[in-house]
Amino acid sequence: MGDTSDIVIKAENLGKKYTIGHQTERGRYIALRDVLMQNARNLWHKTKDLIQAKPIIPGNEQEEVWALKDVSFEIRRGEVVGIIGRNGAGKTTLLKILSRITEPSAGRVTIKGRVASLLEVGTGFHPELTGRENIYLNGAILGMTRTEIKRKFDEIVAFAEVEKFLDTPVKRYSSGMYVRLAFAVAAHLEPEILLVDEVLAVGDIAFQKKCLGKMEGVAEEGRTVIFVSHNMGAIRKLCRSAIWLDDSRIVKKGATLEVTKEYEASQTKCFDNFSYAIERNSEDINNLSFYFSRVKILNTKGELSVAFKYAEKLVLIVDLAGELMGGVYSAEFYIHNDLDQLVSVGASGPYHGKYFSKDVTKLKIEIGPLYITSGKYRISLSLMAGSRIDTWENAIAFTITECQPYATSWEIPTYREGVCVLQHCFCEME
Amino acid sequence: MQEQVLIIEPGRTEKNYWADLWRYRELFLILAWRDISVRYKQTIIGVAWAILRPFLTMVVFTIIFGRVAKLPSDGDAPYALMVFAAMLPWSLFSLALSEASNSLITNVNLVSKVYFPRMIVPIATIVTAFVDFLVSFVILLGLMTYYQFAPGWNMLLLPLFILMALLASLGPGLWITALNVKYRDFRYVIPFVVQFGLYISPVGFSSNVIPEKWRLLYSLNPMVGVIDGFRWCILGSESPIYWPGFTLTLAIVAFFLWLGITRFRKMEKTFADLI
Numbered sequence: 001m002g003d004t005s006d007i008v009i010k011a012e013n014l015g016k017k018y019t020i021g022h023q024t025e026r027g028r029y030i031a032l033r034d035v036l037m038q039n040a041r042n043l044w045h046k047t048k049d050l051i052q053a054k055p056i057i058p059g060n061e062q063e064e065v066w067a068l069k070d071v072s073f074e075i076r077r078g079e080v081v082g083i084i085g086r087n088g089a090g091k092t093t094l095l096k097i098l099s100r101i102t103e104p105s106a107g108r109v110t111i112k113g114r115v116a117s118l119l120e121v122g123t124g125f126h127p128e129l130t131g132r133e134n135i136y137l138n139g140a141i142l143g144m145t146r147t148e149i150k151r152k153f154d155e156i157v158a159f160a161e162v163e164k165f166l167d168t169p170v171k172r173y174s175s176g177m178y179v180r181l182a183f184a185v186a187a188h189l190e191p192e193i194l195l196v197d198e199v200l201a202v203g204d205i206a207f208q209k210k211c212l213g214k215m216e217g218v219a220e221e222g223r224t225v226i227f228v229s230h231n232m233g234a235i236r237k238l239c240r241s242a243i244w245l246d247d248s249r250i251v252k253k254g255a256t257l258e259v260t261k262e263y264e265a266s267q268t269k270c271f272d273n274f275s276y277a278i279e280r281n282s283e284d285i286n287n288l289s290f291y292f293s294r295v296k297i298l299n300t301k302g303e304l305s306v307a308f309k310y311a312e313k314l315v316l317i318v319d320l321a322g323e324l325m326g327g328v329y330s331a332e333f334y335i336h337n338d339l340d341q342l343v344s345v346g347a348s349g350p351y352h353g354k355y356f357s358k359d360v361t362k363l364k365i366e367i368g369p370l371y372i373t374s375g376k377y378r379i380s381l382s383l384m385a386g387s388r389i390d391t392w393e394n395a396i397a398f399t400i401t402e403c404q405p406y407a408t409s410w411e412i413p414t415y416r417e418g419v420c421v422l423q424h425c426f427c428e429m430e
Numbered sequence: 431m432q433e434q435v436l437i438i439e440p441g442r443t444e445k446n447y448w449a450d451l452w453r454y455r456e457l458f459l460i461l462a463w464r465d466i467s468v469r470y471k472q473t474i475i476g477v478a479w480a481i482l483r484p485f486l487t488m489v490v491f492t493i494i495f496g497r498v499a500k501l502p503s504d505g506d507a508p509y510a511l512m513v514f515a516a517m518l519p520w521s522l523f524s525l526a527l528s529e530a531s532n533s534l535i536t537n538v539n540l541v542s543k544v545y546f547p548r549m550i551v552p553i554a555t556i557v558t559a560f561v562d563f564l565v566s567f568v569i570l571l572g573l574m575t576y577y578q579f580a581p582g583w584n585m586l587l588l589p590l591f592i593l594m595a596l597l598a599s600l601g602p603g604l605w606i607t608a609l610n611v612k613y614r615d616f617r618y619v620i621p622f623v624v625q626f627g628l629y630i631s632p633v634g635f636s637s638n639v640i641p642e643k644w645r646l647l648y649s650l651n652p653m654v655g656v657i658d659g660f661r662w663c664i665l666g667s668e669s670p671i672y673w674p675g676f677t678l679t680l681a682i683v684a685f686f687l688w689l690g691i692t693r694f695r696k697m698e699k700t701f702a703d704l705i
Contacts, residue, residue: 018703096702100438100545103699109438119543126464128471133464140460141544325539 008112008193008224009075009098015106016068016093067093067287069248071107078222082229082239082256084263087391088286089245091228095119095195098226113192113224116143120197120387122182127171131162131181134170138185152188159210160184175328175355182386187214193224198388212237230382230391232260233342264340276304278396285322290329290358291390292381293321297398300366306396310403310421313368316396318381324358329385331356331363336394338376343419349384371421374403375414447695451547458550462557465529469558480565484517491517491634501635504661505668508577514570515664516633516657518563519595523653524624526559526596530603531620534611538705548698549691552607556596563592570664582666591659594683598652601686604694611697612704632657637672645675652686655679 068090075081083091096102098109099117124141125134135156139149149156157163160181162173170178196215215238219225229235235242235256242259244251246266252259277296285291296317299305308314318331330349337343346367348354356363378397383390403412405421412421451458470476488510495501496509503509530552534541537551574581610616631653632640640648648654655676661669 097438100436101542102702103440104438105440107439111436111438113434115436117544120539123543124537124540126468128468129464133467137460137464140457141540141546143544146456 006076007074008077009073009226010110011074011098011107012072012109013107014068014071014094014097014104014109015066016090016097016102017105018065018067020063020065065286066248068097068104071245071248071250073243073250073253075224075226077224078219079241080219080225080227080239082227082235082242082260083245084229084232084235084242084260085245085251086393087284087288090248091245092119092197093248094245095197095226095228099195111193114143115193115195116189116191117195118142118186118189118197119195121179121186122386125170125178125182128169130169131157131166131173134181135185138182142186142189143191144189148190156184156188159187159214174353175349176353179386183211187211191223193226194218195226197228198230230388230393232264235260275396276306280392284392288322288390290320290322290324290383290385292318292383292392292395294319295381295392295395297396306398307401308368308370308398309401310374310405311369311371313366314370314398316363316365316367316379316381318363318365320361320363320383324385324389326358327385328355328357329383329389330354331365332382332384333365333367334380334382335367336378336380337372337414337419338378339415341419343372343377347384370400371405372400372403372419373414373417373421374400374411447547451549454546454550457546458554461550461554465555465558466561477565480562481569484514484521484566485569488514488517495634499635501639504636504638504665507665507668508573508579511573511577511579512636512661512665512669513634514573515661515669516631518566518570519591519656519660520628520631520633520653521566522559522563522592522595523599523656524627525562526556526599527603527606528620528624529555529559530599531606531610532617533603534607534701535614535617535705541705542702548701549604549694552603552694553600556600556603559599560592560596574664579665581664584663584666588660588663591656591663594659594680595653595656597687598656598683601683601688601690604690605686608694608697608701611701627651627653636661636669638669645672646678649675649678650682652679652682655683 071090071094083094085091093102095117096119097104098111099115099119101117101119122138124138126137129137135153136146136149140146144152157166160177160183162177162181165173165177170181173181212234215225215227219238225238227235227239239256241254242256243253244259244263252262276298277294279294280292285293296304297306298315298317299308300313300315302315305314316333330347332345332347332349334345335343346365348356376397376399378394381390381392381395382388401411403421404410405412470479473479475482491513492510495513496503503512533552533555534548540546540551541548573579606616606620631651637645637648637654637658649672656679658669658671658676662671
């Protein structure tokens with residue numbers, strides 16, 4: 001055991017419980033008297049709760065749901081810890097408890113040092129205010145003092161590359177500029193402990209690299225960072241250790257490589273069922289405000305299909321539901337093969353500068369030609385709006401068949417011959 | 431090295447809540463500044479709204495209550511001046527109350543994404559109402575010059591009554607904004623209360639027209655005391671204060687303030703879960 005004075009965050013049996021109300025179905029024949037009595041009783045209970053300042057739960061049946069249960073860990077000074085897990089595993093809840101946004105229902109956390117949390121970029125940005133004004137506003141919201149912001153002002157502006165537009169209201173900014181400015185403020189926070197939720201993956205690729213670089217810098221300065229992400233690459237790059245949460249509990253904690261490998265392995269088991277149209281599991285949607293609700297997979301002729309030939313195109317029709325708080329969103333897809341390798345990524349915002357307004361709730365994603373080898377592939381979908389607001393892992397799967405680009409009589413399979421087919425030729429030289 | 435140690439536990443109320451509120455004063459100032467600078471953006475006449483609204487209401491009230499209904503003014507004071515002396519605290523109160531009541535739900539993204547003592551948000555909006563008040567104060571000075579009405583020493587006590595108007599709106603404002611987080615019903619209640627209150631408070635008429643035996647009951651409305659106080663400061667001896675009623679008003683303001691603060695603090699921790 002090391003020196004305990006080095007421990008900056010200590011969580012003991014941490015738990016967070018939500019009470020959810022259900023409306024049980026009523027019988028078909030009920031006397032009017034019963035209904036009136038029931039309503040009167042409900043009204044009485046509600047009024048009582050209101051006066052006693054207790055939260056009121058709708059419905060007549062209540063269920064307790066633990067978003068986090070028995071979570072214990074210790075984090076030492078200067079450690080960079082990654083938190084991984086599916087949607088709804090409790091990652092964000094954990095960060096919210098650590099940053100004091102919400103109160104735990106059980107357990108206890110002891111934190112030494114100044115904490116800053118970054119649950120999304122651009123929190124509190126006001127569209128009517130100028131870039132300059134928003135830097136001060138956002139800085140204050142994230143916990144910087146006025147003098148601190150003044151001191152770093154030029155650095156922030158240079159990092160965001162928005163010098164020319166400092167006195168323009170941010171509502172006139174392009175979404176790229178907006179995100180850059182927002183991240184620049186956050187990147188110049190200097191707390192002893194930094195909590196980051198899935199915010200690195202905003203902006204274009206060049207800017208993302210810059211952000212990752214900045215994060216590495218933060219870690220090298222000996223500050224403690226807790227970092228939530230779906231991006232295993234970033235986690236492996238930045239973090240020495242990782243915590244894997246699933247179903248509100250810690251499944252495994254330890255060295256990053258080990259934990260991420262095991263996590264990824266567990267992700268492949270949902271591979272066997274192919275389906276043309278998939279409705280999102282309601283458990284998965286829990287707590288999400290704007291999310292993917294269903295996905296269909298089709299060929300270019302518009303027929304439902306999960307089997308594609310080599311070099312064909314596939315089309316995803318994606319439905320979104322819920323309400324986006326504001327602004328615009330960008331959609332992304334990730335394709336993994338059955339060896340769990342990331343095959344390809346597409347992202348509307350960073351790649352194409354395409355951001356959708358919140359009224360757009362149906363998207364068509366065309367992927368291909370699929371120059372990939374025969375095998376099984378799965379597609380994950382993800383939504384970004386300031387921060388990553390939804391990731392639907394393994395949303396749908398497809399197979400590639402007849403990968404015979406060279407008129408061979410056999411197919412080229414992934415497991416033996418790699419993922420993609422590169423055009424090539426062999427010639428004799430004299 | 432001295433380091434702050436923070437313990438997070440269920441039901442743990444921070445001992446230094448008020449100190450924390452002070453520590454976040456910069457955020458408070460910047461939120462108030464944001465609300466003020468955003469308030470009249472994208473309007474044509476901008477800040478003139480703060481003058482126009484109370485002024486027009488005053489004109490209408492002077493005509494209806496003063497000319498048509500022929501209600502008496504306080505002593506020799508011009509009717510328009512008497513109405514405006516009440517219009518000022520009333521618009522301060524109603525604006526502060528409605529802004530504070532909606533403050534948490536208009537700042538959803540802040541509440542669900544960062545920590546700070548939540549009370550900052552409703553209090554910061556009250557600053558906006560105060561700035562509007564200062565602007566419309568100019569009309570009062572204009573009216574006094576027009577009627578050549580010189581204020582007495584009572585005027586020096588006006589800040590006390592301004593504070594009272596602010597506290598009167600803060601108490602219910604805190605309670606309602608906390609309830610608003612879960613029940614958006616209260617969003618509809620406030621415009622109604624404000625509209626209704628304008629007529630049951632002595633804005634368009636002097637509270638001296640209320641029969642003596644009903645005056646104590648009438649003072650249950652906390653704005654009665656505040657408005658009487660304002661008139662006393664501005665119109666001087668023309669408008670004497672009814673002391674039993676005024677004491678009752680003070681007690682009611684204090685009660686609502688206590689209620690608002692305790693309810694707010696009790697519900698504060700669950701805001702992020704509910705909003």
